[in-house]
Amino acid sequence: MATIMRLTGMRLRGALGDGDPAAPPTPPRLPPRRHDPNWSARVKAFARLTMTEEEQARWL
């Protein structure tokens, strides 16, 4: 049930795309999940602040 709920949420946000590629696109019916385009760079910047170089080399 939890999985179905999660997939439904993704569908309603438009994350799964439209089933029929020939059909006109349908707008998402829920606000899209916040997307951070700098997520990866931000994670690495914080890692450089909180982890030693050796830890970064082994843990990231």
Add this chain to the structure above:
Amino acid sequence: MAVTPPPPTAAAAAAAPRRVVFWYGCNMARHGEIVRLVTRILDAVGVAAAPVGGPAYCCGSPQEGNARIAGAMGQRTMQKFNAATAAAAGSGEDGGNGTVVTWCPSCHMNMDDLMAPVTEPAFETLHVTELLHARRDRLAPLLTRPVAARVLLHAHHGFNGRVAVNSLVPDLLRLIPGLALVEHPYRAPGHMCAPLAGVPGALAAAQQATLAAIAETAADTLATVFHSCHREAVSLERGGRPFRVVNWVHLLAEAMGLPYTDDYKAWRNAADPRAAVGAARLEAAGEAAFTRLVEPELRRPPPA
């Protein structure tokens, strides 16, 4: 009212891996000391943990707006875990690396819902609370230093149906001498605080309810379960409020005498986060990256 699932299964409780991969997620990079402490605590109860995380081990959650990208990221991570498992099995290491221990509820749920159904795992997945709870007989004798605190757990509804963190964590904290857990029925919505930030007013409302619960229970310590809650909750300390915010791992560490510094909390609550971070770490992060990616978050006012 929280749904209280049954206690951990016999399989989880019986799991006795001696070597595991500790998949700490990505945003835990803000809390290097928690990764370090979990590794030390697991080691102390007889589990050698190899931490991995960051963008190279993504579950796909940060890209959930595009299922195709999220799926590809999750698949890549599964392939790495399977390869690590195969390498450990091939080396004949005692205990193997056939267990991936999760921290982040998003990672754990994505593993269950989206990753494992697509790429067959060659390993078992356990949440870190399940593993420590299963080893609590070894943990208890190590918790020798009293921690005088009235602790309220910052609990959410969402993840507890998957892993009973709202009872597993209190069980672990009750092992600490001198610590008193206080009860309150409030449970924040969702599985952790980060997703609430996307709903106008939701995070502020959750924090106001948490503040009310602290006042009603006369707690002097708010214990977060997950990293995303921790990074939002630490700012509740501002203004001289009469409680501290710690993660449950911090409390175990204090009872074990493991030193740590919650740098993220110090930086987030500093009048000048840049000065608090200091020149050496600024140089390590890179001036441009710090200014663009880190400093705005550290200077963000608390929602509540």
